[in-house]
Amino acid sequence: MSVPTIPSFFEKDHRRLDALFENFQNLKQQDFSEAQSFFKEFKQGLEKHILWEEEILFPFFEKKSGISSGPTEVMKQEHSAILKALQAIHQKVAQRDLQTGAEEKELFEILMKHNLKEENVLYPMIETEASPMEKKEIFKAMDEIHEKRYSG
Numbered sequence: 001m002s003v004p005t006i007p008s009f010f011e012k013d014h015r016r017l018d019a020l021f022e023n024f025q026n027l028k029q030q031d032f033s034e035a036q037s038f039f040k041e042f043k044q045g046l047e048k049h050i051l052w053e054e055e056i057l058f059p060f061f062e063k064k065s066g067i068s069s070g071p072t073e074v075m076k077q078e079h080s081a082i083l084k085a086l087q088a089i090h091q092k093v094a095q096r097d098l099q100t101g102a103e104e105k106e107l108f109e110i111l112m113k114h115n116l117k118e119e120n121v122l123y124p125m126i127e128t129e130a131s132p133m134e135k136k137e138i139f140k141a142m143d144e145i146h147e148k149r150y151s152g
């Protein structure tokens, strides 16, 4: 099986998550249960995506490039803000509270800018740093994290 590029794999996951969030937003007034399950999938997927970045992708880049206080540090700070906004929506959704507009707007604004920075700057830098063998190892480690934390 051929190994995808880092930018193409992670960009695809950004778009997949965007679509799940959009489904939640579009459905929450009509079918709350359906919307709720889209939100659940979005939340799990986004948390997993952030874990891939913080535990595998960014440490690889920091070690390989010797740059640990630059772009990855900014991305990690943004992840905290993203997770905070995600949690705020989650708490309301768990109580079937539909008034999540302000929290959604906040999350959307941070996330869109964040994703663009990763796609335009960080992922291409990582792609340049990683040999084909290292990329294979990155994807393998991502699969293993997935099994460990999300199989049950």
Ligand SMILES: [Fe+2]
Pocket (backbone or CB within 6 Å): 050, 053, 075, 079, 114, 118
């Ligand atoms: Fe990120």
Ligand SMILES: [Fe+2]
Pocket (backbone or CB within 6 Å): 010, 014, 049, 053, 115, 118
């Ligand atoms: Fe990302």
